[in-house]
Amino acid sequence: MIARRRFLIAAGFLPLLQPAYADNRRVLIVGGGWGGLAAASQLRQLAPELEVTLVDRQPAFMSFALSNRWLVEPGAAPWARHDYAALARKHGYRFVQAEVLGVDIAQRNVATMNGALPYDWLVLAPGIRENWSAWQVDDPAAVAELRRRHSGAMQSAADLPALRQRLANFKGGDLLMTIPPAPYRCPPAPYERALFLAWWLKTQKIPGKLVIADPNPMMPAFRNILLDRYKDQVTYLDHATVRSVDLARKSVSTDIDDIRFDEALLCPPQQAADVLWQAGLIRPEEGGKPSGWAAQGATDFRSAADGRVFVIGDAAGLVSPQFGYFPKTGQVASRMGQSVARQIAAQATGKAQAPLLPESVCHVTSSVEPLENVRIDTSYRDRGDGFLVQTVKQTQNPNPSGEDAAWAAAMYGEFL
Numbered sequence: 144m145i146a147r148r149r150f151l152i153a154a155g156f157l158p159l160l161q162p163a164y165a166d167n168r169r170v171l172i173v174g175g176g177w178g179g180l181a182a183a184s185q186l187r188q189l190a191p192e193l194e195v196t197l198v199d200r201q202p203a204f205m206s207f208a209l210s211n212r213w214l215v216e217p218g219a220a221p222w223a224r225h226d227y228a229a230l231a232r233k234h235g236y237r238f239v240q241a242e243v244l245g246v247d248i249a250q251r252n253v254a255t256m257n258g259a260l261p262y263d264w265l266v267l268a269p270g271i272r273e274n275w276s277a278w279q280v281d282d283p284a285a286v287a288e289l290r291r292r293h294s295g296a297m298q299s300a301a302d303l304p305a306l307r308q309r310l311a312n313f314k315g316g317d318l319l320m321t322i323p324p325a326p327y328r329c330p331p332a333p334y335e336r337a338l339f340l341a342w343w344l345k346t347q348k349i350p351g352k353l354v355i356a357d358p359n360p361m362m363p364a365f366r367n368i369l370l371d372r373y374k375d376q377v378t379y380l381d382h383a384t385v386r387s388v389d390l391a392r393k394s395v396s397t398d399i400d401d402i403r404f405d406e407a408l409l410c411p412p413q414q415a416a417d418v419l420w421q422a423g424l425i426r427p428e429e430g431g432k433p434s435g436w437a438a439q440g441a442t443d444f445r446s447a448a449d450g451r452v453f454v455i456g457d458a459a460g461l462v463s464p465q466f467g468y469f470p471k472t473g474q475v476a477s478r479m480g481q482s483v484a485r486q487i488a489a490q491a492t493g494k495a496q497a498p499l500l501p502e503s504v505c506h507v508t509s510s511v512e513p514l515e516n517v518r519i520d521t522s523y524r525d526r527g528d529g530f531l532v533q534t535v536k537q538t539q540n541p542n543p544s545g546e547d548a549a550w551a552a553a554m555y556g557e558f559l
């Protein structure tokens with residue numbers, strides 16, 4: 144029998160199983176954003192004997208970082224498009240382009256449009272989805288039409304070129320921008336975008352008004368500039384939670400009033416991406432309200448449903464009674480990816496790896512002319528009893544000289 148098996152292996156008819164890894168070789172990563180790509184490249188470095196497969200519906204990685212200025216300024220996109228197939232060849236993982244349809248946690252199997260993918264460890268890094276139902280839009284065709292005509296492009300960076308084109312076509316009138324209720328990805332991004340839009344309306348002398356409907360308190364760094372320097376360009380509506388949208392009338396309704404628009408950047412509430420809902424990994428409630436985010440450990444990002452399943456990046460849910468969520472930024476997602484790679488590598492190889500907590504650095508433009516930036520540093524430490532302490536530091540930078548681009552290049556250098 145053994146001789147027959149050796150013959151079949153030598154002839155290539157049976158896979159050659161390495162006993163130590165027989166059941167522990169396959170790492171499947173769903174989502175090739177900041178989190179998934181960081182996990183994939185780090186795993187290849189720490190445990191090259193593991194088989195790492197990345198699956199994404201898109202053929203290439205694109206980033207939101209530095210996109211707000213580019214939306215209203217001529218010039219090349221600030222990001223390069225990185226094909227997953229080329230990244231997979233460079234780092235030594237496998238890439239499968241497919242829509243993920245569901246996860247069978249008991250069977251350790253992921254269903255995709257192109258067939259099933261079995262795993263020994265699963266890293267779920269699928270980002271967010273937009274909750275149009277919260278605005279009374281449930282019909283998928285109506286959602287698709289709203290996204291086509293008025294997407295605020297916060298879910299996928301692949302939507303940014305179409306938004307840029309819509310802005311280029313805008314010749315005047317009311318330009319509505321809705322801000323999602325917190326938590327949403329990249330907290331300063333909508334305010335920075337509003338700043339560039341206001342600056343663009345003013346400097347290009349476009350006879351338009353930027354109407355900002357904001358359900359959150361405005362970030363202080365932007366308040367004076369948006370409301371004073373651009374007071375002729377900006378109407379800011381605070382406590383403005385959108386309840387419904389009417390595409391035919393081009394209006395949204397809030398608790399207070401209806402807002403008509405000529406063009407809009409509609410950004411509905413955000414939630415963890417569909418695959419987390421399909422997998423049954425959403426926390427039922429957070430702080431007495433229904434939760435839209437995943438249930439996972441605060442420091443190890445493991446799912447309570449199965450310790451071999453990790454949830455990382457913007458899809459992650461509540462981590463602290465004090466500060467709530469990790470900021471939904473690319474750097475946090477990438478640090479979480481590196482952390483789970485260390486944990487999987489340690490489990491697979493038996494070699495200890497130092498733990499890694501998230502951190503985030505954001506360089507945000509707070510004034511266009513003269514150019515000024517704010518740097519927001521967020522870091523964490525474990526208090527020792529399982530509770531995390533968050534430190535946020537904001538530093539004004541009155542003379543920026545490319546720190547944001549240098550930060551982005553350093554980050555991409557880690558996983559692209």
Ligand SMILES: Cc1cc2nc3c(=O)[nH]c(=O)nc-3n(C[C@H](O)[C@H](O)[C@H](O)COP(=O)(O)OP(=O)(O)OC[C@H]3O[C@@H](n4cnc5c(N)ncnc54)[C@H](O)[C@@H]3O)c2cc1C
Binds near residue numbers: 179
């Ligand atoms: C305007 C804007 C500006 C920003 N600027 C910054 C910045 O300067 N710095 C910063 O750190 N962060 C920034 N961010 C935030 C940053 O983009 C996100 O935090 C980051 O993308 C989160 O990474 P992720 O891996 O969780 O998800 P994503 O990057 O969204 O990746 C998720 C991936 O999963 C794939 N996917 C999802 N579901 C499926 C499925 N069912 N089947 C197959 N594939 C699937 C998607 O195609 C996608 O590629 C910005 C965000 C916005 C909107």
